[in-house]
Amino acid sequence: MSGYLAGLLAVLAINIIVAYSVFVPAAAGLLNLGAAGFVLVGAYGAGAMTALFGVPLWLALVLGSLLAGTVAFLISFPILRTRGIYMVLATFAFAEVVAGVLLNIPALGGAAGLSVMAYAGLPLVVPVALCVIGFVAWLMSTRFGLSVRAIHDDENVAHLFGVNLRSTQVAAMTIGGAIGGIGGALLVHQFNFIDVQSTGVLFSIYVLLYVLMGGTQTVWGPLFGAVFFTLAPEALRKLSELDPALKFLESSRYMTFGIAVVLLMMWRPQGVITRTMIERLAGSRKPVAADAGAAA
Amino acid sequence: MSSVLELAGVSKSFGGLKVIDDVSFAVKRGSRTALIGPNGAGKSTLFNLISGVYPLDAGRIVALGTDITDMAVPKRIGHGIARSFQNIRLMPHLSTLENLMLGEHHRASPWALARGARATANARAVLAQADLDTYPGQVVADLPYGIQKRIEVARAIMARPSILLLDEPAAGLNSSETAELRRMLERLSESGVTLLVVEHDMPFVRTLCDHVVVLNFGRKIFEGTPEEVHRDHGVLEAYLGPAAEIPAGVAHAA
Numbered sequence: 001m002s003g004y005l006a007g008l009l010a011v012l013a014i015n016i017i018v019a020y021s022v023f024v025p026a027a028a029g030l031l032n033l034g035a036a037g038f039v040l041v042g043a044y045g046a047g048a049m050t051a052l053f054g055v056p057l058w059l060a061l062v063l064g065s066l067l068a069g070t071v072a073f074l075i076s077f078p079i080l081r082t083r084g085i086y087m088v089l090a091t092f093a094f095a096e097v098v099a100g101v102l103l104n105i106p107a108l109g110g111a112a113g114l115s116v117m118a119y120a121g122l123p124l125v126v127p128v129a130l131c132v133i134g135f136v137a138w139l140m141s142t143r144f145g146l147s148v149r150a151i152h153d154d155e156n157v158a159h160l161f162g163v164n165l166r167s168t169q170v171a172a173m174t175i176g177g178a179i180g181g182i183g184g185a186l187l188v189h190q191f192n193f194i195d196v197q198s199t200g201v202l203f204s205i206y207v208l209l210y211v212l213m214g215g216t217q218t219v220w221g222p223l224f225g226a227v228f229f230t231l232a233p234e235a236l237r238k239l240s241e242l243d244p245a246l247k248f249l250e251s252s253r254y255m256t257f258g259i260a261v262v263l264l265m266m267w268r269p270q271g272v273i274t275r276t277m278i279e280r281l282a283g284s285r286k287p288v289a290a291d292a293g294a295a296a
Numbered sequence: 297m298s299s300v301l302e303l304a305g306v307s308k309s310f311g312g313l314k315v316i317d318d319v320s321f322a323v324k325r326g327s328r329t330a331l332i333g334p335n336g337a338g339k340s341t342l343f344n345l346i347s348g349v350y351p352l353d354a355g356r357i358v359a360l361g362t363d364i365t366d367m368a369v370p371k372r373i374g375h376g377i378a379r380s381f382q383n384i385r386l387m388p389h390l391s392t393l394e395n396l397m398l399g400e401h402h403r404a405s406p407w408a409l410a411r412g413a414r415a416t417a418n419a420r421a422v423l424a425q426a427d428l429d430t431y432p433g434q435v436v437a438d439l440p441y442g443i444q445k446r447i448e449v450a451r452a453i454m455a456r457p458s459i460l461l462l463d464e465p466a467a468g469l470n471s472s473e474t475a476e477l478r479r480m481l482e483r484l485s486e487s488g489v490t491l492l493v494v495e496h497d498m499p500f501v502r503t504l505c506d507h508v509v510v511l512n513f514g515r516k517i518f519e520g521t522p523e524e525v526h527r528d529h530g531v532l533e534a535y536l537g538p539a540a541e542i543p544a545g546v547a548h549a550a
Contacts, residue, residue: 144406153387162370162402
């Protein structure tokens with residue numbers, strides 16, 4: 001496998017992991033523009049452990065994830081006092097605070113970033129991404145997943161039926177943070193380097209777009225979003241190499257990609273992958289009887 | 297017959313507006329009680345007080361022998377009180393089965409599979425009782441209004457309540473759907489569930505319920521049988537206004 005392809009697959013796997021870190025709280029209706037914050041906590045935490053303390057890579061991944069999860073648990077309490085756009089701003093502010101703190105820790109490289117020797121590689125990154133997909137799929141199939149989706153649809157009625165709103169929301173943010181920490185830990189050990197500037201607000205926006213464009217109604221939405229957003233620009237570049245007449249695709253691929261995003265938002269604001277689509281594909285959607293009464 | 301639900305001196309205000317004013321009544325075990333009154337009488341507000349959505353300003357509510365006045369909202373369903381809503385409040389992106397499973401959520405472990413064998417079997421049994429077993433896997437937002445209404449009632453039944461609060465369950469249903477709903481509620485009542493039903497459909501009330509409580513402007517103005525309610529002067533005034541002709545021989549409730 002070429003270095004280019006291996007690098008692309010590694011980026012795809014890490015993007016998938018980070019997408020799921022935003023999906024779990026988003027499935028509970030909690031929009032998170034702070035993905036970069038949890039990724040940085042995991043990356044710098046795991047990177048410092050291998051680079052400064054000689055901790056084995058697998059243990060550093062676990063500890064980086066736990067660290068990011070702990071931070072997510074602690075900040076969930078103030079953040080859950082906000083809603084809607086204010087929650088988006090609060091999570092964005094969290095990521096900026098994390099970046100500011102890390103920039104001012106000389107032991108972690110400061111503005112120059114942190115270099116690490118331990119290398120993850122595809123044999124680690126891909127299986128971990130598959131495990132994350134499997135874990136989130138299992139999580140959303142449990143009663144906890146049902147609580148999360150019920151809170152997303154109508155938290156007042158969910159509360160009336162016995163769902164503990166605060167515990168479920170805190171758990172969703174904590175699990176999302178821990179998954180983001182895994183993504184960060186793999187990121188720093190895949191590229192042997194991490195710095196605050198490369199994982200800023202644009203990173204958080206892209207990850208949120210993966211999830212919203214892919215769809216929050218099912219576990220397959222963030223997977224589709226991450227794959228589309230990671231591979232589409234590269235696919236356009238490859239297409240431009242097939243025929244000189246298509247050369248414009250290389251220089252305009254991001255504009256083309258942006259137009260595609262706008263069209264997607266117009267055509268499928270609920271996301272590309274929806275519950276109805278999955279039910280239809282699974283064959284469990286049957287025509288409703290004609291005598292069932294008028295539609296709402 | 298003992299009471300399963302007792303309201304004593306219940307009052308509630310929103311700002312300067314008193315929406316429930318010193319309401320007291322008892323619902324007997326196994327009965328089918330209708331709560332009626334003109335729009336704005338406070339019927340849905342009373343349901344919200346019983347289910348805990350709003351705290352009381354005064355009075356107390358006793359359900360199944362326990363004072364639930366200050367009981368936390370999620371605990372009331374475990375205590376045996378379930379409800380449906382005036383406007384459909386299903387989870388639109390969940391399937392029929394998943395909406396029903398929410399009804400027994402308070403009894404389940406958070407890490408159990410939502411679609412475990414036992415949970416699925418329970419939900420399917422309730423769907424079959426409600427003649428809704430054609431729609432288990434479909435996202436409820438895609439279903440017709442009448443079906444959604446019945447699914448919402450089925451969700452409340454999944455909670456295995458002792459007291460079922462139904463807020464205008466027949467609203468928006470055609471005559472055959474209303475008849476199906478009534479049969480479902482009759483079967484439920486025969487199994488021992490006490491019904492408290494807010495309704496405007498008086499034929500539905502007359503055929504289903506054996507007791508009626510009437511509210512107007514947040515106060516209880518009448519309590520009695522469905523036959524008596526039609527003859528009460530106060531009830532007629534509440535619906536028709538003080539200028540209405542009062543037929544000869546109509547009693548005025550004390």
